[in-house]
Amino acid sequence: MKKLSIIIPCYNEQETVELFIHEMVKVESKVPLEFEYIFVNDGSRDETLRVLKEAAKLKENVNYLSFSRNFGKEAALIAGLQAATGEFVTVMDVDLQDPPELLPDMYQKIVEGYDIVGTRRSDRAGEPVIRSFFAKNFYKIINSISDVKMVDGARDFRLMTRQVVDAILELNEVNRFSKGLFSWVGFDTYYISYENRERSAGETTWNFWSLFKYSLEGIINFSEAPLTIATFIGVLSCALSILSMLYFFLSNLITQNPVPGWPSLICIILFLGGLQLFCLGIVGKYIGKIFLEVKKRPNYIVKESSLDI
Incomplete structure (x- = not known):
């Protein structure tokens, strides 16, 4: 049986790890793949690492990497991609804002011949109005000044073939903006839309200022x-x-x-x-x-x- 590597970046997510695993177990029987979980603890200051260690003891397909400090989500993503061994790889948020139940449909699209099956939010319900306004305009700006086109509302949650992952790993740049890199490598891509979801537990560490700086990284990395x-x-x-x-x-x-x-x-x-x-x-x-x-x-x-x- 082929393997699916699931990369899950974590930063202060002690409340959501067990909920995530519980929901993913429901999906395992619906996808004809062997599941491999790779949690990346990005220097959490709470009990996230302890929870991950306990989960790794209970389930043999649960693995974890723990950083020496907080290096950021981009570092967690590349670490997970480098550690993944599956023929298929997906990236998911541990807070369940990425619906696990979409995985069977995503895998079906891969079987149909797509190289990447991404997800995008069809709305931004529950999100602050100001954040939604700036997010929408960010995509308008980046798509007007960059050759790399990015889909409005696209998430990091996507299912990729090994060929795509290997292509991304060939990009050795230090300054990374994954949304742009996923688009830059090309390949046949299909997007599945879904309604926005709130976090299952805990509080987000992303505020307006951190998102603003992240958007600047995207503009500078993919446009002159x-x-x-x-x-x-x-x-x-x-x-x-x-x-x-x-x-x-x-x-x-x-x-x-x-x-x-x-x-x-x-x-x-x-x-x-x-x-x-x-x-x-x-x-x-x-x-x-x-x-x-x-x-x-x-x-x-x-x-x-x-x-x-």
Whole structure:
């Protein structure tokens, strides 16, 4: 029997691990695959690791990796992909916002010939209005400035063939944005829509600011548009400055009056200085990414594991 490796990143999820396993057991008999669970403890500060150890003792197909500290979800995803041994691999959230009952339908699509079967939320019920607004506009922006197209509402929850996983593992970049990488590698993809679900227990560690920073990572990793915008702003500011100088010079010749407006001059200087700092910030962000890539630090450090890695 072929194997399905299930990668489950965990950060402070002591309340949801047992619920997740309980729901997944119901699905195991509906999919003709051997299930392999790989929980990745991303430096949790609660009792998540203890719960995972107990689960590993009770079920032989439950495994865990535990990081030395919190490295982030992207690190947990790549660690799980590297540890997976199945012919098929899926990524799921432990809070049950990714419906386990979709797996039989997802596997059926794989059997039909698709390489990736992803999931997407058809609505954002229960999500804060501001977060939904920015999320929708993020997908509009990234799809308009990047060659890699991302599906609005797409989740990390997707079923992939081994060929797809191997292709993703060939991407050795340190700065990772998985939603973009899953799209970048291509392959035949099918999306299944479902209604949004609330967490089964516990509280999310994702707030507006962390999601905003995550969206910036996606834009910078998959588009050079911010650099183009910075260049355009610089050229436009320079042109406006030249026109302003010509205007004040001619005005002084015609009226024979000294150019007034010390406050306006200060405002213009501050405005142009702000634009320069803004553009330097964009350039600096890209240089920072280069700096991290050049150092070639590992994406994560495993402190302990039930797997032989």
